[in-house]
Amino acid sequence: MIADQDAGETAVPGRGDLVACAGTDAVNRTERIMCGTGAVDSAAAAQGVALAGGRAAVLLGATATHPLVISGRGTGAWISHCCRAEVGDRSPFAFEILARDAQQAVDHCLVAHHLASRIGRPGQCAVDPETAEELSLLRLPSGTDGLPEGVAAAETDVLVAARESFAAIGEWTGRPCLPVERAGPEPARYVIVAAGAAWARGCAAARRLVEEGVDCAVIGLALLNPTPTDELQNAIGDAVAVTVLDPHGAVPGQVHLTNLIRAAIAGRGERPVHGLVSLPRTTQVLADALRQTFGLEGASSPTPVVESPTTGVSIGAVPAGDWSESLLLEAAARRAEVDGDMHLARLHLEGISAITTGGMGDTKAGLDVLVAAHHSLLDQQIVAHLRDGAVVLILSESPAGGPPPALVGDVHTALKQAGALLLWQPARDSGPVDDETQLTYHAGGVLACADRITESLPGVDATREVSATLTAGAASVTALSEVAPGQVASSGPRVVDEAGGEPDSEWVEALRRFHVAGTGGVTGADPIRGLPLRPWLLEPLLAAQSQPATYPVVVRDGRLSPFVEAAGAAVENHESQLLGPHLTGLAEAMAARSGTGSRRRLVEALDESRTDFAAGLDLGPAAATTLTIELDSLREVQSGDAVVLGLGRETLVELLALAAARARDERTSASHEEIKHLVRRLEERLQIDAEFDNARRDPEELSAAFGGGAQLDVHSLAGQLTVRRGSESLSETRRHRIDASLNHLRRFLQAHEERQPAVVLLHPHIIDAEELPEGVAAVAHNGGMDAAAGYFEAAARQMIDLFRALRTARLEVEDAYLPEHDAMLARLDWQALSQEELALVPSIFVLETADRVLSHALSALSTLLRSGRPLHLIILDSSAAMDSAGDPATLATSHPDLGTLAMAHRDALVLQTSLVQPGHLYDGLTRLAASPRTSVAVIAVPEWDGAVEPWVQLTAAHQARETPCYLYDPDAGSTWAQRFDLSPNPDIDEPWPRLVLQAEDATGKTVERQEVITFAHAAALAPRCRHAFRVIPAEAWGPEQLPIVEYLDLAPPDRMRRIPYLWVVTNEGRLARAVMTRAMAHACADRLQQWLTLQELGGHRSESARRAATEARDLVAAEAQTQPDVPAQSHSVELGRGRADVTGEIVERLARALLTPDGENWPQILAEGGKVVEPTPPTGHADVEEEKLVEEGFIDSPMCTTCHDCINVNPRMFQYDSNKQALLADPTAGTFAELVKAAEACPARCIHPGAPRDGDSTATPALVKRARKFN
Incomplete structure (x- = not known):
């Protein structure tokens, strides 16, 4: 080839x-x-x-x-x-x-x-x-x-x-x-015609027929339209029979190759043209089939075909993914340059990217070579895929001569038992290179390992040219020295490296090119592309051994709470309190046994986990006895129906089933009681009718009633008796109507007792129907959003008879049924149902993925949202977990926010949440299941098999504003503030969440840094996004590099020559800069704008409120300027009273302005009202006392718009009160210059610097003059 x-x-x-x-x-x-x-x-x-x-x-x-x-x-x-x-x-x-x-x-x-x-x-x-x-x-x-x-x-x-x-x-x-090619003897009596992949099959069969003595050639057609008739005729020549390999000939819409060939050679003599649609798998069987189509008798004895021995090498790489496959294919291509043509095939191994090269080999026998991007990726499950004597290559970030990788004891032992040869490849120590060069360097190491298997060094053929990078990579591979079992490399202190001056021009150019184009800038400091980065801000998450106290969760009596919280309330009164401090450990033991997320009874989960939990505490006999007593006590207080769930693939569907059951019970309990009541009333009505039936006036009945021997003409008496009102028997029509209604109502009650599914879930084959929890019925359908409306129509239609029976029963028990009700009930459909009746129809949910919706189902989404039917759509947003972020082109575009798109339809109930927020998710799903509105839930889910723990992915995405949680409920009120709830998010009033982290500098001194979490921090965890980051050494640091949050604060023109970065932690424990591409920075800015929009919708950091406050402040200043100046002695007496009056009035007017839709007539509203009466100033000495009007600084807190500008100046001097409004917490914690700077930055002009403190060196005369206008 x-x-x-x-x-x-x-x-x-x-x-x-x-x-x-x-x-x-x-x-x-x-x-x-x-x-x-x-x-x-x-x-x-x-x-x-x-x-x-x-x-x-x-x-x-x-x-x-x-x-x-x-x-x-x-x-x-x-x-x-x-x-x-x-x-x-x-x-x-x-x-x-x-x-x-x-x-x-x-x-x-x-x-x-x-x-x-x-x-x-x-x-x-x-x-x-x-x-x-x-x-x-x-x-x-x-x-x-x-x-x-x-x-x-x-x-x-x-x-x-x-x-x-x-x-x-x-x-x-x-x-x-060529448009037509030919292989085989010329001329040939028999011809095979093939196109596409069938060409190789035809060539193999033709060779077999030639070996059997059949004069056969094969013709390949590349140009299907227009048909190259002349070339086909010349290639076929005078062949007496033609057979066309046409495996797609029976597929509608495809080119029928057989008909095409027949038309091409028409008029060139009569000859049979056969078409083979079903091609046999083996070459010999195909050759025999061709003989039959050619009209040849039995096959000749074929010459045995001796396969030349080939040596196949199976190579795998971890972690599985795009980077590992690129490395393996690069190694295969470079080996082909040396060894020539070879066969390639994929191997399918869980958690490993793997191929075979050089020959067919045994693809099931295991791996000859295994490449690990980091030593921590090796575990016993991976080692089990190795052949005896396999070679294991560990890639390292350490340079040559640095510390080699260290293996944990059990992995090291397993490798030795497998007879594996352990090698490692140090990082390149040269300057920045492009991605291809770095990949070639690692490919050289892979080929060096393959050489240990095949004994054919790359580059031994002097006539072949092998790149210097490939040779260097092969030569860098070193034997891994013995590592004592259990020894783990120390992470070392986190040292903040200092930049060593200006970077050289090579670095400057390389980083600028990477920032703009996303290429180049690779060095040995950059971790392997297949691995996630470790952002400093997320290090506590990554270093945690288990997920936080969010999971497992307990659902009891329709309420969800974390197990640690629920158990803590149960054990808080124990005298010894031995169990209380260890509840997190008990939760971890329970979570370890619920990896899939399926529900279990809480008491059973406690019984299964208590042994593992107790074994991990290493308690003495007395303490162990006390722990057993407390665990028994905890078990006894748990209700029998309480269930516990961990975080796993099944968690979402389990929570949906529980939420739907809760919603069904809450919304249908009254209806069930009413139906039971109606059944009793109708049964009583039929019983009364039976007792007062006309049969009671029968002569024999009267004779029995009078004792049987009375001298009475019972026949005449029976004819003379009249029917009392109320005792008239039911007509046959009415009795039939009551009987039919009773049957429907009884069947419904029986189905309810049998706990019929509360949810019907339409899904595109993305869940296992065999693993569904109780209460969920699954229907597989690729177009669930389109099918949902029809499914609901059918489900509602099946229950229309129940609703007719229910309405009929209500009328019958009141003796109010009239003939005209027949027509009204006959016309009853789902649109005429009440909310109570709709609540009895099973909830119809559709499960979809975000990528499917965005790629081809946006129209179906809009149609569903406008349908007006109580249909509920759940969108699994793994793109929020950074799937879509892996595409450079996608990063540079606006994020497709499906939740906002759903809210744009106005009438839909919209929930956006995450699996890492189980309380918000559970309550939201309950709202959806109970709502008669069309609703959408966009739920962030992780990459379950990713290199980072699922709960870490989700937590990072939630913290980084990538998956903000909110609920939009049109039934909650008439204003956005009432409808839109943004509460479950961290630091809800801030652009980004803030954290204070600690590190050690080069002298060992602890330093603090305030950092913010951005979208880039979460994206750095995804191997798919590694292309957007470069970890650079300290010598590459330069002044044009800015932290990503400072970069985003710049105006777009000011960003042109700047390169944003974030802090990451290297494997050696050092802080390093990870610069990022312009596309990634754009993605951060886009997520920030999305969050700011949500803040506006939720009433946080409202620009309208800020403008109203500014107008109010300007109005007060204008009013003050119209009054004469007041000397300090008189002014200071009434200042407090006047300020309180002004503030009260302005706040009242501001509140009225904000409650006015779209800010209509704000100036008139703000200007109206009574005037504040200022004290009448006496004349004289105003200029002498001017600077003493305000002795101490203060803040008009009610005027604060929570802009955070003053907090940014000095968070110790300025702080927020319980209403999230600023106050001057400690005037001595800062300087007069900072006070004036904050006053100048304040958009509400509510900061009054006052007079400077004695000894404040920053209080220059010019600064005091600047402060006057704010006093």
């Missing part, structure tokens, strides 16, 4: 670089080289690029979010890529090309662009699914320089232009590139 260029071969300009990758990746990488930003995800976008004169292509595997909009010849030249299995309309395209393998798919990209530019029309390139998925060794174009260019619209005959384009690209790449 790959034939390397000989040393003396003339260079071919389009030969390209050798890589190993899947077919889809090969096509898309080629298109990005060809088109740059013109490689897009939709046909409409590609058409727009082409119409503007750019080169464009729709990437392979892109989700079609827009229909094709193609008409006429003026639509531009662009290319669409698709899998052959996809059914679609191909008519708009001027041509269609099908590739047999990944290398030909790359070449077809070049052909297609050349051809499209020549004819000025779009075309389509296709591959088979197996070609798109399989790994291959191939060459990508290194650029477009020298690529033959077509002349736009110079050729109108597509077939003529296609022949010229194939020839031009074949010459440029040096690889055969």
